Amino acid sequence: MVEKFSNQQGTIEIDEEVIAQISGITATECYGIVGMAARGVKDGIVRLLMRDNITKGVLVTFQENQVDIEFHIVVEYGTKISAVTDNLMSTIRYQLKDMLGLQVGVIKIFVEGVRVDK
Numbered sequence: 001m002v003e004k005f006s007n008q009q010g011t012i013e014i015d016e017e018v019i020a021q022i023s024g025i026t027a028t029e030c031y032g033i034v035g036m037a038a039r040g041v042k043d044g045i046v047r048l049l050m051r052d053n054i055t056k057g058v059l060v061t062f063q064e065n066q067v068d069i070e071f072h073i074v075v076e077y078g079t080k081i082s083a084v085t086d087n088l089m090s091t092i093r094y095q096l097k098d099m100l101g102l103q104v105g106v107i108k109i110f111v112e113g114v115r116v117d118k
Contacts, residue, residue: 003062005101014100016060023069024054026095030088032079037072037112066105067096073109077116085109 005012024036036057059070069092075084089107096102 003067014102016062017055019060019067019069019096019100019102020055020058022095022099023060023071023092024058026092027058027071027073027088028054030084030091032076032081032084033088034074034076034115037074063105066103068106068108069104070108071110072112074113074115075111077114081111085111 002013002015005014027033028035036054038053038056057072061068061070071088073088075081088109092107093104096104
């Protein structure tokens with residue numbers, strides 16, 4: 001789905017895939033997040049997504065004049081999950097407002113796994 005924004009200079013169309021890509025890259029740069037996990041995990045096996053498949057861990061939906069985002073993430077062992085998710089939400093809201101001028105509505109974050117480094 002494509003979201004259209006109009007102003008006095010013309011119309012801008014932003015695809016959900018673009019927003020998912022920006023959101024996924026921003027999420028992986030946040031402290032405590034190891035990477036994105038695939039949505040719809042079955043059998044409890046979580047697969048860490050590489051950078052080229054990062055959008056598979058993000059679901060973007062448009063609501064009226066705002067965007068709702070769902071994240072499936074893998075966090076680093078030893079980090080406080082509430083601090084990581086608060087940081088992710090505020091960073092996403094700022095980045096999408098700054099880059100695209102989008103208002104972010106609901107952000108849902110699903111922690112699919114914890115990675116333990118040896």
